[in-house]
Amino acid sequence: MKTFLDCYPCFVRQALEAARMAGADEQGQRRLLGLVMGELREIPLDMTPPEMAGRIHRLVRQELGDGDPYREAKQTSTQQALALYPRLRALVDGSGEPMDRAVRLAIAGNIIDRGMDLDYDLWETVERVLAQPFAVDDGAALRAALSGAQEVLYLADNAGETVFDRVLIETLDVPVRYAVKGGPILNDATLEDAVAAGVDRVAALVSTGSNAPGTILSDCSAAFRRVFDQAELIIAKGQANYETLSEAGPRLFFLLQAKCPVIARDVGAGVPVGSIVLKQG
Amino acid sequence: MKTFLDCYPCFVRQALEAARMAGADEQGQRRLLGLVMGELREIPLDMTPPEMAGRIHRLVRQELGDGDPYREAKQTSTQQALALYPRLRALVDGSGEPMDRAVRLAIAGNIIDRGMDLDYDLWETVERVLAQPFAVDDGAALRAALSGAQEVLYLADNAGETVFDRVLIETLDVPVRYAVKGGPILNDATLEDAVAAGVDRVAALVSTGSNAPGTILSDCSAAFRRVFDQAELIIAKGQANYETLSEAGPRLFFLLQAKCPVIARDVGAGVPVGSIVLKQG
Numbered sequence: 001m002k003t004f005l006d007c008y009p010c011f012v013r014q015a016l017e018a019a020r021m022a023g024a025d026e027q028g029q030r031r032l033l034g035l036v037m038g039e040l041r042e043i044p045l046d047m048t049p050p051e052m053a054g055r056i057h058r059l060v061r062q063e064l065g066d067g068d069p070y071r072e073a074k075q076t077s078t079q080q081a082l083a084l085y086p087r088l089r090a091l092v093d094g095s096g097e098p099m100d101r102a103v104r105l106a107i108a109g110n111i112i113d114r115g116m117d118l119d120y121d122l123w124e125t126v127e128r129v130l131a132q133p134f135a136v137d138d139g140a141a142l143r144a145a146l147s148g149a150q151e152v153l154y155l156a157d158n159a160g161e162t163v164f165d166r167v168l169i170e171t172l173d174v175p176v177r178y179a180v181k182g183g184p185i186l187n188d189a190t191l192e193d194a195v196a197a198g199v200d201r202v203a204a205l206v207s208t209g210s211n212a213p214g215t216i217l218s219d220c221s222a223a224f225r226r227v228f229d230q231a232e233l234i235i236a237k238g239q240a241n242y243e244t245l246s247e248a249g250p251r252l253f254f255l256l257q258a259k260c261p262v263i264a265r266d267v268g269a270g271v272p273v274g275s276i277v278l279k280q281g
Numbered sequence: 282m283k284t285f286l287d288c289y290p291c292f293v294r295q296a297l298e299a300a301r302m303a304g305a306d307e308q309g310q311r312r313l314l315g316l317v318m319g320e321l322r323e324i325p326l327d328m329t330p331p332e333m334a335g336r337i338h339r340l341v342r343q344e345l346g347d348g349d350p351y352r353e354a355k356q357t358s359t360q361q362a363l364a365l366y367p368r369l370r371a372l373v374d375g376s377g378e379p380m381d382r383a384v385r386l387a388i389a390g391n392i393i394d395r396g397m398d399l400d401y402d403l404w405e406t407v408e409r410v411l412a413q414p415f416a417v418d419d420g421a422a423l424r425a426a427l428s429g430a431q432e433v434l435y436l437a438d439n440a441g442e443t444v445f446d447r448v449l450i451e452t453l454d455v456p457v458r459y460a461v462k463g464g465p466i467l468n469d470a471t472l473e474d475a476v477a478a479g480v481d482r483v484a485a486l487v488s489t490g491s492n493a494p495g496t497i498l499s500d501c502s503a504a505f506r507r508v509f510d511q512a513e514l515i516i517a518k519g520q521a522n523y524e525t526l527s528e529a530g531p532r533l534f535f536l537l538q539a540k541c542p543v544i545a546r547d548v549g550a551g552v553p554v555g556s557i558v559l560k561q562g
Contacts, residue, residue, distance in 0.1 A: 005297055005310055008318075013290035029286055030326070037289075037318035045311070119554070273400070 022066040050240045054212030068184035077160025102171035109164025114187040135275030153231035156189045157238030162197035178203040183211035214240030252281035303347040331521045335493030349465035358441025383452035390445025395468040416556030434512035437470045438519030443478035459484040464492035495521030533562030
C-alpha cells in the first residue's frame with residue numbers, strides 16, 4: 001500500500017498502549033517509543049501495514065519482556081462479548097432473515113480492535129450495525145457461494161469479536177475451519193482466545209502459524225497454506241485480513257468495519273470511515 | 282506535564298499533515314517523519330507539550346522550506362467561520378442571555394484545531410455546545426470579574442475560531458486586547474488571521490512575539506510580558522493556553538473544549554473528552 005505513512009501515528013500509539021498494559025514505567029514507555037520510532041525510520045518502504053505492525057509488535061514484546069501485553073485486554077473483551085452472547089443469539093433466532101442478521105453481528109463485533117483508537121459501546125455498535133446500510137454489499141454472492149460450499153475457511157480477527165463470529169458460524173449450514181493467529185499480536189485471537197469464546201464447540205480450529213496481523217501467506221505455516229489453497233470459500237474478518245488478502249481472488253469475502261481513512265479509501269471511492277463492508281475479493 | 286508521551290502520536294500525525302499541506306511528495310513526507318521521530322527521541326523530558334510542538338513544527342517548517350504550511354487551511358477555516366457570522370450574531374442578539382450564549386459560541390469555535398485529529402461539522406458543533414452542560418463552569422466568577430474590569434486581555438487560539446471570539450468580544454462591555462501568535466505555528470491565529478476575521482474592528486491586536494502554541498511567557502516578547510503582567514482579567518482560549526497557563530492564577534479564565542484525554546484528565550477527574558470548560562485559573 002502506498003499510504004502507509006498514515007499508519008505511523010497508530011504504530012506509535014499502539015506501542016505506548018502496549019508498554020502501559022505491560023506495566024512499563026514512564027522511562028520504559030519512552031525507551032520503547034524511541035526504539036519503535038527508530039524502527040519506523042529504517043523499515044523498508046515496500047512493506048504492507050500488517051507486515052510493519054508484525055515487526056513493530058515483535059520489537060514491543062521483546063523490549064517489554066512480555067510475550068503478550070494484550071492478554072488481559074483480550075480476556076476482558078471475550079468476557080464482555082460472552083455476556084452479550086444470549087442477546088446476540090436471540091437477535092438471530094428471532095429474525096426472519098437469520099443469515100443477514102448473523103453477518104451483520106459478525107461485522108458489528110469487528111469494532112473490537114486495539115490497533116485503532118476507538119471509543120465505543122459494544123451494544124450501541126450492535127444496534128448501529130443492524131440498522132446501517134452496507135457501503136459495499138456482496139451479500140447475494142456470499143449467499144450463492146455458501147449454498148454450494150462443502151466447507152468454509154473463516155479467518156478470525158480479534159479476541160471478543162470471536163464471540164460474534166461464533167454466532168455467525170452457528171447460523172451457517174456448513175462446516176467451518178476457524179483460523180487464528182499462531183502467536184500473540186495486538187489483540188488478535190489466538191487458539192486460547194478462540195477456545196475462551198467457545199468457537200471450538202462450533203468449528204475446527206486451525207492456526208495460521210503466523211503472528212503478524214492479517215494473513216501474510218508467506219509468513220504462515222506450510223500446513224496452513226495448504227488449507228488456504230484448497231479452501232473453496234473463505235470468510236475473512238477485519239481490516240488487516242483485507243489489507244493482506246484483498247487481491248487474493250473471488251473465493252474470499254471480507255466482512256469488516258472501515259475504521260480508518262486508509263482502509264475506507266481502499267475499499268472504495270467515497271466510502272466513509274464507520275462504514276460496514278461485505279466485499280467479495 | 283507528566284503525560285506527554287500521549288502527545289507523540291499526535292506530533293507524528295501533525296508532521297505528516299503539514300508535509301502534505303506543503304505539497305511534499307511521499308519521499309519528502311517520509312524524510313520529515315524520520316526527522317521528527319528523531320527529534321522526539323532526543324527531546325528533553327521536562328518540556329511541556331506546547332514547547333515540544335513549537336520545536337517540532339519549527340523543524341517541520343524548516344525541512345519543508347515552507348514558513349506556513351497551514352496558511353491555506355487557516356484561510357479556509359476563517360472563510361467558513363465568517364460565512365456563519367450572521368447566524369452567530371443572530372443567536373446572540375436573539376438571546377435573553379447574550380453573554381452566556383456568546384461564551385458558548387467562543388467555546389464552540391474552539392473545535393477548529395488542526396493539532397487534533399477531529400472530524401466535525403461546524404454548525405452541528407455550535408448546536409451541541411449551545412445545549413451541552415459545562416464540565417467546569419466558573420461563569421459566575423467570570424461575570425463578576427468582567428463587571429469590574431477596565432480591560433480584558435484575550436489570548437487567541439486558532440484561525441477561524443477568531444470569528445467566534447469576535448462575537449464574544451462584541452458582546453463584552455469592556456475594551457479588549459486580542460493577543461495572537463508572533464509567527465506561524467500549526468493553525469494558530471497570527472495578526473493576519475485576526476484581521477481576516479475582522480477582529481481588528483472590535484479589539485486592539487497585540488502579538489505575543491512567540492510562535493509556540495499556547496502562551497509560553499519565557500518565549501514571548503518583553504512587550505507582551507508587560508501587557509500580560511499588567512492585565513487584570515485574561516480570557517485564554519483553547520487547550521494549549523490551558524496547558525501553558527493553568528497555574529498562572531485567578532486572573533485567568535480558560536474557555537475550551539477538552540478534545541483529548543490528556544487535557545480532559547488535567548481539567549478534572551471524570552471530565553470526559555468532548556466536554557466544554559469555563560475554568561478559572
